[in-house]
Amino acid sequence: MTTHAPVLTERYLLSPDMIADPYGHLDALRDHAPVHWSPLHHAWLVTGYDQVMRCLRDPAVSADRVRPLMDAVPQGAREDAERAFGILSRWMVFNDPPEHRRLRQVFQEAFAARAVARYRAFTEKATRAVLARRATPGRTGDLLADVARPLPALVFARWLGVPPTDGPSFWYWNARVADLVLGTAQEESEYRASLQALVSLDDYLGALVARRRAEPGDDLISQVLREGRVGDSVTEEEFVGMLTQMAFAGGETTSNLIANTVLALHTRPDQLAAVRAEPELAQGAVEETLRLDGPSKMSIRTAARDLDLDGRTLRAGDRIFLVTAAANRDPARFPDPGRFDVRRSGATHLGFGFGAHFCIGAALARLVAVAAVRTLVCDHPGLTLADPGRPTWQPSLLNRGLTALPVHY
Structure with missing residues (x-):
C-alpha cells in the first residue's frame, strides 16, 4: 500500500486565530518542513532551530529590509517617506557586515553588561515607584498600561538622557514608529503619522545630541560622545x-516581555509559586518567556544571493522569515519544548537573536524585565488576572504583544 506524506494546509499568519495562538501551526510547519516556501506569504518560512541558526550566520542572508518597508507604504504617503526611510537605512539592524559592525561598535561599551549594571539601583527604585503609584492593592487595572509600558519608558529615557518633561512627545513618536516598523500601520493616514513621527524623533534626538555635547551628563549619549x-x-x-x-x-520589546512573563506565570500556578519561593528565579521566568512566548515571533531577511538550505534552493531576492517562535520550540534542541520551566537550562534560545545581530540592548531589557517581574510576583501576592482566559494580542507579523492585561492588584 502506498502512503503519502500529509499535506500541510497553509495558514495566513495575520489571521485572527494565528494572532491569538500561532504555535500549533508553527510546530506543525516545522515538523512538516523546517524550510518551507509559502506562496501565501511570498516568503520562505524557516522554522527549525538549526536552520534559523544557519541563516543568522550566513552572509548570503541579508538583514537589509528597508526597501520592502518602503514598498508597503501606500502611494499617497510616498512623498513623506524619503527622509524617514533614509533614517531607517542608518539603523544597524537593517545593515549587513561590515557596515553593521562599524555602526554597532559605537555602542559596544555603553551596552556592555558592566555598563548596564550601573542602572540597577535606578531601575529597582523606578520599579517600586511605578508600582506604588499604579498597583494599589484592591484596585483593578491594566498591567500593560499601568506598569509594563511606563517602567521601561522611565528607565530608557533616563538611560538615553531624555528629560522627564520631554517624555510624552518622545514616547508618542516611538509608538508611531513601532506602527511603521512592525507593520501595524494600515491606512494612509497611519503611515503618514508614522513617517512624520520618525522624522520628529530624529530631529529631537539630533537636538539632544547637540545639547549633550555642550552639557555632558551621565547617560548613553554623553558616554558615546566622550569615547570620540x-x-x-x-x-x-x-x-x-x-x-x-x-x-x-x-x-516596545521590554514592555511586551514584562507583560508576557506576568501572563505566563499567572496561568501556571506551580511556576508562580516557585518564583515566589525563590525570587532569583524571576530571571528564569523571563528567559522562558523569551523562549516560549517572547516579544518577537520572527525577523525578516532577504537572500542576497542563491543559497542552499536544508536541500532547498533559495534564490537571490527571495524573502525569508526566520521564525524564532518556532525554532525556540524545536524538540531537537529543547526537551519537552512546550513546557514553561523557570529552572530550564541547556540550549540557548533565540529570543534576542544570535551572532552579529544579537540584540545589543538585551542586557538592559533583561535588567528592567527581571526587576519588574520579581517585584510584581514577590511584593504583590494579591495580584491576579482579571480575565485569565481571554488575552488579546496585537495584530503583528513580527512581534508578540498583548493589547491589554487586565488584573486585580
Missing part, C-alpha cells in the same frame, strides 16, 4: 539615526 567615535568611525547623522533605533527597540 562620533565624527570619526560614524557620522553624527548616522549616530542620531541609530539613536532612533535604540529609542524604538527598548521600550
Whole structure:
C-alpha cells in the first residue's frame, strides 16, 4: 500500500486565530518542513532551530529590509517617506557586515553588561515607584498600561538622557514608529503619522545630541560622545539615526516581555509559586518567556544571493522569515519544548537573536524585565488576572504583544 506524506494546509499568519495562538501551526510547519516556501506569504518560512541558526550566520542572508518597508507604504504617503526611510537605512539592524559592525561598535561599551549594571539601583527604585503609584492593592487595572509600558519608558529615557518633561512627545513618536516598523500601520493616514513621527524623533534626538555635547551628563549619549567615535568611525547623522533605533527597540520589546512573563506565570500556578519561593528565579521566568512566548515571533531577511538550505534552493531576492517562535520550540534542541520551566537550562534560545545581530540592548531589557517581574510576583501576592482566559494580542507579523492585561492588584 502506498502512503503519502500529509499535506500541510497553509495558514495566513495575520489571521485572527494565528494572532491569538500561532504555535500549533508553527510546530506543525516545522515538523512538516523546517524550510518551507509559502506562496501565501511570498516568503520562505524557516522554522527549525538549526536552520534559523544557519541563516543568522550566513552572509548570503541579508538583514537589509528597508526597501520592502518602503514598498508597503501606500502611494499617497510616498512623498513623506524619503527622509524617514533614509533614517531607517542608518539603523544597524537593517545593515549587513561590515557596515553593521562599524555602526554597532559605537555602542559596544555603553551596552556592555558592566555598563548596564550601573542602572540597577535606578531601575529597582523606578520599579517600586511605578508600582506604588499604579498597583494599589484592591484596585483593578491594566498591567500593560499601568506598569509594563511606563517602567521601561522611565528607565530608557533616563538611560538615553531624555528629560522627564520631554517624555510624552518622545514616547508618542516611538509608538508611531513601532506602527511603521512592525507593520501595524494600515491606512494612509497611519503611515503618514508614522513617517512624520520618525522624522520628529530624529530631529529631537539630533537636538539632544547637540545639547549633550555642550552639557555632558551621565547617560548613553554623553558616554558615546566622550569615547570620540562620533565624527570619526560614524557620522553624527548616522549616530542620531541609530539613536532612533535604540529609542524604538527598548521600550516596545521590554514592555511586551514584562507583560508576557506576568501572563505566563499567572496561568501556571506551580511556576508562580516557585518564583515566589525563590525570587532569583524571576530571571528564569523571563528567559522562558523569551523562549516560549517572547516579544518577537520572527525577523525578516532577504537572500542576497542563491543559497542552499536544508536541500532547498533559495534564490537571490527571495524573502525569508526566520521564525524564532518556532525554532525556540524545536524538540531537537529543547526537551519537552512546550513546557514553561523557570529552572530550564541547556540550549540557548533565540529570543534576542544570535551572532552579529544579537540584540545589543538585551542586557538592559533583561535588567528592567527581571526587576519588574520579581517585584510584581514577590511584593504583590494579591495580584491576579482579571480575565485569565481571554488575552488579546496585537495584530503583528513580527512581534508578540498583548493589547491589554487586565488584573486585580
